[in-house]
Amino acid sequence: MTVPGVGPADSGPGAGSAGSFGRDLHLEPAGPGGRRASLMRALREAIRSGRLAPGTRLPPYRTLSADLGIARNTVAEAYAELVAEGWLTARQGSGTRVAPRTAPARARPSSVAPSPHAPRPAYNLLQGQPDAGSFPRAAWLTSARRALTAAPTEAFGPGDPHGRPELREALAEYLARARGVRADPAAIVVCSGFAHALRLLVRVLRGPMAVEAYGLAFHRGILAAARMRTVPLTVDAEGARTGELATSGARAVLLTPAHQFPTGGPLGPLRRAAVVDWARTTGGIVLEDDYDGEFRYDRQPVGAVQGLDPERVVYLGSVSKSLSPAVRLGWMVLPGALVEDVVAAKGEREATASALDQLALADLLASGSYDRHVRRMRQRYRHRRDQLVSALAERAPHIGVSGVAAGLHAVLELPPGTEDATVRAALDHGLVLDGLAGYRHPDSTMAPQDGLVVGYGTPSEHTFSGALEALCRALPPTAAR
Template sequence: MVKSQTNFSAGSPGDSGTEPGADLHVELRGPRLREGLTQALREAVRTGRLSPGTRLPPSRSLAADLGVSRNTVTHAYAELVAEGWLTAQQGSATRVADRTAVPAESSPPRTKAARRRATYGMEPGSPDLAHFPRAQWLTAYRRALNAAPDEAFGYGDALGQETLRTALADYLARARGVYAHPQRIVICSGFHHGLALMARILKARGARAVAVEAYGLDLYRNLLTDAGLGTPPLGVDAFGARTDDLSAVREAAAVLLTPAHQYPTGVALRADRRVTAVDWARETGGLILEDDYDGEFRYDRQPVGALQGLDADRVVYFGSVSKSLAPGLRLGWMVLPEELVPEIVAAKGHGDYMSSFLEQRTLAEFITSGAYDRHVRAMRQHYRRRREQLVSALERRAPAVRVTGMAAGLQALVELPRGTERSVVRSAARKGLAVSGISQFLHQEEGHDCQVPVLDGLVVNYAAPSDSAWTGALDTLCAVMP
């Protein structure tokens, strides 16, 4: 039995130079070297480890790496060329044949239950990613990188980069009415990360439950229940969450709210209900967890300020760039009551391992340069036009439905005639349109009655389709309406 292995350099497709490319592990097994090498290379091509067009090393170099004769490599190459796995021309490198394909068994099996891939996506949760400000972000990135001191490349402060916390403190106070001293801000990788930290803290403090809005994302409810917390629902109506019912939810140590723009019904929390929530927190020692979901995007008036401004010591404010820029940046923040900062820092860890320091410093530069404000204003106009086009098209082509909620955010609730939601969602899927029914957001918990209307409707994300896909998505949506 002969066994040999090495890493040799295989050039990338289109590379005509002589410098080595990426390493590739080759293991030779069997009693004969030539057969072992031939089989090893054939398997590397067959499984896709050597992709079509990849340049193989010269026979002399590979022979030296493997400790075999050059003839062994030459004969292996010749056999694979004859079989069609490789190509070779006089004066040119030996390459993986372009027509070589990975066999079907290496691909995921197809099943009858496999869903058709949507042509258009109007499910909530994503902004228009095609409008990400690439050039402006790159400019900010370069400035941030050039200005970064050497120590910035270390693990960093668990609070997050001070440059970003300082920039956010100014922006949030100015744009969202948040009391946000830099020492009260903790950078996280998004709302999900921040809420997970808070759930851990609440559980450690002995909390039994966090009240949630009866309509909301199950992703966040599941995060709370995974931490061992109950999630009693609060009713939601045309004026937002029924915060006057908080006094009846005696086990709740906190309440999770989306006051600026309730997700997904699209209404704002009325002023008196904001005050009621704050009064409840003061009287019980509870906390308000404020998810400022797409709070910057209000189209009929100036955005409503954050609830946190009413009492910075009883409200934990969450924000992120997931809707204003892109979720892939994985940048968010928490503005905390002072007493919670040490506990969150301990929960997060002694070093900031969740968000890249370069992305943090780039966002700081993006904010302080004014580029963030300009981008938000531009997207506010873009999304307002989209919403107006949605409303106008449905009024003309689908008079049996109506768009409800504020002129705000990235999605709208389209109310349907009673009993039609499931059939409309299925019809949309058959036509290649992905939409979400409002029923999937409804949360009801045994033992907790709440006043909540059971609706039929679609939560339509008018922000997500690119400009080129928007007309087709809108036409398809109108076509499936009852």
């Protein structure tokens, strides 16, 4: 039976009438001993099984009695007895609640020795994560409230797979102004992030797809799951060697032009022109992953490749680095010929991106709060980058550092043969980070490089200095032999 609970206390003004506003509670009193005993038995079982957690507020007894069809005094007596037994607590103004309790100790099977567990690392320098503590809570809350107040009624119905028009319009203005993207709101399709976008695109594009020889294995896994063969392009200080596309047999290419992931540099101007020429000549499609394009420090902003030819380049972005991966919103700026195919691949209704979050982000962009947050975080991450570089120059001058002119991570160049040992040493010092080897395409002909991918955006402010200390302690003490 479903029981609604109402009111601030078990009785008195404000408790409400039976069946009015409140919570639901499922109870099935049954068994011998009368109604009070069966009710007490049902409540004990719900608490013992964990279905009613400590602190859970129970319905006022007059509401429960009305719903169960038993006398109010019977419910009151059952509550009182369970309070006396320690199952419940009752306090004026707080109602009747499940009492806090300590879980009983469980006997360990004598045949099984306790398993040792490594302590959770104290420090985290994994790439791909912004400082979670820097999320602009007040600005987001203000935008969410404003957007919710102004939202049209239809925003609360089934979602349009194109995305909310308010967000697509705000994105078109922002991306044109800040990233040099030639964006019409009609060409923008909202998604839940880059991975979601890639899954949609592989359903409408033909392979093989060329990818950078160093990149995320997770992205290669998405392509492999779609049975799309990938062809690695050599990467150097100027990004991917796009000239290799001519002999690759690829029909599409996935690039990180603003800040090659993970090695660092931007795609050189001649290579940008070359990849667009390749796409025009062959009918190919360029996927541009602009994963952290807002964060640059020692160089002029690098505009989007999409601005060179919007009909051959798909521009992909999200807020996972600029705001938080918890805000599951991303976007595709598509060539006109791909829009309806991608929307069809999404389905008739929006299934992943909350309309209310889209409205909040639209307001954040339109109000200027997003720009202010990005500028603030750009300064914070630059300071962290400087701290990292200074610490390495002082403590490990033999370790080269690259990719630090932009983004949220750096690559540390290690002596040959030391990468695995250094990652293990970092764990011994309570630090978790990635080696470079895991990013290398298995079919690449590039010589493997030993290195670390250090995400300096991830730690909280109060743990960053400790993370740097642990990193310096873990690094090989001398240069290559």
